[in-house]
Amino acid sequence: MSKTTPLDAAEQSIRLTGAKLTRPRVLVLSVLLKSERALTHHEVESRLPAGSDVNRVTIYRVLEWLTEQGLAHKIAGEDRVWRFNAAAHQHTGPHAHFECSDCGQVLCLEPVQAKPAVRLPAGFRQQAVELTVKGVCADCGPVHGKSRGHGRHQH
Amino acid sequence: MSKTTPLDAAEQSIRLTGAKLTRPRVLVLSVLLKSERALTHHEVESRLPAGSDVNRVTIYRVLEWLTEQGLAHKIAGEDRVWRFNAAAHQHTGPHAHFECSDCGQVLCLEPVQAKPAVRLPAGFRQQAVELTVKGVCADCGPVHGKSRGHGRHQH
DNA sequence: CCTATTTTTGCAATTGAGTTGCATTTATGG
DNA sequence: CCATAAATGCAACTCAATTGCAAAAATAGG
Numbered sequence: 525m526s527k528t529t530p531l532d533a534a535e536q537s538i539r540l541t542g543a544k545l546t547r548p549r550v551l552v553l554s555v556l557l558k559s560e561r562a563l564t565h566h567e568v569e570s571r572l573p574a575g576s577d578v579n580r581v582t583i584y585r586v587l588e589w590l591t592e593q594g595l596a597h598k599i600a601g602e603d604r605v606w607r608f609n610a611a612a613h614q615h616t617g618p619h620a621h622f623e624c625s626d627c628g629q630v631l632c633l634e635p636v637q638a639k640p641a642v643r644l645p646a647g648f649r650q651q652a653v654e655l656t657v658k659g660v661c662a663d664c665g666p667v668h669g670k671s672r673g674h675g676r677h678q679h
Numbered sequence: 680m681s682k683t684t685p686l687d688a689a690e691q692s693i694r695l696t697g698a699k700l701t702r703p704r705v706l707v708l709s710v711l712l713k714s715e716r717a718l719t720h721h722e723v724e725s726r727l728p729a730g731s732d733v734n735r736v737t738i739y740r741v742l743e744w745l746t747e748q749g750l751a752h753k754i755a756g757e758d759r760v761w762r763f764n765a766a767a768h769q770h771t772g773p774h775a776h777f778e779c780s781d782c783g784q785v786l787c788l789e790p791v792q793a794k795p796a797v798r799l800p801a802g803f804r805q806q807a808v809e810l811t812v813k814g815v816c817a818d819c820g821p822v823h824g825k826s827r828g829h830g831r832h833q834h
Numbered sequence: 835c836c837t838a839t840t841t842t843t844g845c846a847a848t849t850g851a852g853t854t855g856c857a858t859t860t861a862t863g864g
Numbered sequence: 865c866c867a868t869a870a871a872t873g874c875a876a877c878t879c880a881a882t883t884g885c886a887a888a889a890a891t892a893g894g
Binding site: 698699701703704733734735736737740741744759 | 869870871872873874880881
Binding site: 543544546548549578579580581582585586589604 | 840841842851
């Protein structure tokens with residue numbers, strides 16, 4: 525009953541795509557799997573095991589590839605920076621994200637039940653609905669009393 | 680009962696801010712007012728009257744300024760390009776956008792009635808909800824029968 | 835195990851939206 | 865008309881992301 529580590533999970537998922545199993549792919553995917561929120565390219569880079577020495581461009585390409593394979597999900601934030609999260613965290617149906625207007629962090633929210641019907645102009649075809657809640661995350665918000673000692677802003 | 684032109688409307692709105700009434704501001708705002716959809720910086724630039732000769736940077740700055748003044752609204756698209764539309768088109772309440780996955784065009788949709796309640800994690804504060812419908816716009820969609828003769832894609 | 839073949843990587847250079855510093859010009863108040 | 869604060873124009877810059885191409889893996893087949 526050994527728990528599967530993110531690394532194992534990553535390796536497994538990548539094998540299933542039929543493409544080559546490479547170190548950068550495994551490492552990047554396992555970084556995504558370990559995070560509960562969507563990560564920027566830089567965040568992924570800095571969370572790679574020390575000395576992994578994976579090229580910047582390779583990270584971009586792996587991230588892109590993971591998205592194509594459906595193993596990751598790509599989110600455009602207000603700061604024009606892509607963020608990625610592992611598809612394991614994905615919900616189907618209408619997708620909801622939270623975006624912090626202070627630090628820019630993005631995370632997936634529970635799927636919404638009441639999918640609001642939107643009226644599209646004639647000739648328009650709907651493919652997906654995305655709901656983004658903007659606000660302030662716990663780290664950036666006003667600390668009333670509790671004083672959690674971190675609050676690292678990213679801007 | 681002479682109809683107010685976009686130019687007049689633009690001039691009026693800008694006067695009301697109390698700031699200087701300048702040619703670039705009037706021209707840019709009137710371009711936004713004339714468009715029913717959100718425009719990128721480049722679209723604004725190319726729609727300025729021939730020979731207006733307004734600097735690229737000035738357009739950025741005017742667009743930014745209009746947003747600060749509440750005269751325009753800034754939207755981040757999947758293609759990491761800002762789009763702006765005149766605030767006259769704005770609705771209050773939960774905001775809905777349509778984004779074409781083909782040409783990237785963004786436009787405002789009628790406000791949604793059923794604001795879906797989303798459950799945020801503890802410590803998170805909600806400021807705004809934005810609903811984005813992704814799909815294919817009339818110009819990019821399959822032309823079944825009608826054959827409208829334009830369909831200019833932008834990618 | 836070794837080699838052929840195809841993918842991936844790494845590196846360097848490039849793109850393109852958006853920004854900044856600073857000198858010059860312009861709108862407006864007196 | 866003049867002073868002056870505010871905008872503009874210009875050039876250079878930032879920074880995420882992309883591209884071309886040669887070098888380096890990863891699998892398939894022997």
